[in-house]
Amino acid sequence: MTTIQINAMIMGQSYTLACQEGEQAALHHAVAYLDQKMRAIRDAGRIKGTDRIAVMAGLGIAAELLSMQRAEGPFAGLTIAQWQQQIAAITEVVDQALAPQEKLF
Template identity: 65%
Template sequence: MIQIDVTIMGQPYKLACKEGEEAALREAVAYLDGKMCAIRDAGKIKGNDRIAVMAALGIAAEFLSSKLPDGPLADMSLSEVRQKISSMHAVLDAALAPQENLF
């Protein structure tokens, strides 16, 4: 295992990965950083935890939409998957709203 230093939304992280997987991890970090920065810069969502959750949901939606024909959601249309994700956003917003006062 090797350790690499990366930055996500301006925060430094030290991550471990197997030798030969460094480039893939750096690519994943760059992709996540781009998604999180775009959400932050849109200004609608505050708090790094909320931004991370929204980015994760967006990435999951991208992944699932590319896997629909073979995946567990094969019987659902893309619009149904998007509706489910929108519902998850609403649930997360409601669950995380009380925590906004803590920051």
């Protein structure tokens, strides 16, 4: 597989990141999500310093992931690849359901 480099902005700071070919969109989504979380923490005004903000955002995201993996969580026992498969299957069902509706417009 080919490694691709992308430029990303997180809280106004430019980063060059690497990912596998075909994974650019997922990495851009992850960057946007992290940027959103970090900006929310910064804007709350309680924590100063980008490094501390990054740690708090990382902890928040880790807590979200762990809560989803709990035995009673909606994604209990699933790997990231299995989540992606589930999301792709749901997207396909939605697309199929919406296709006849598009003809009406």
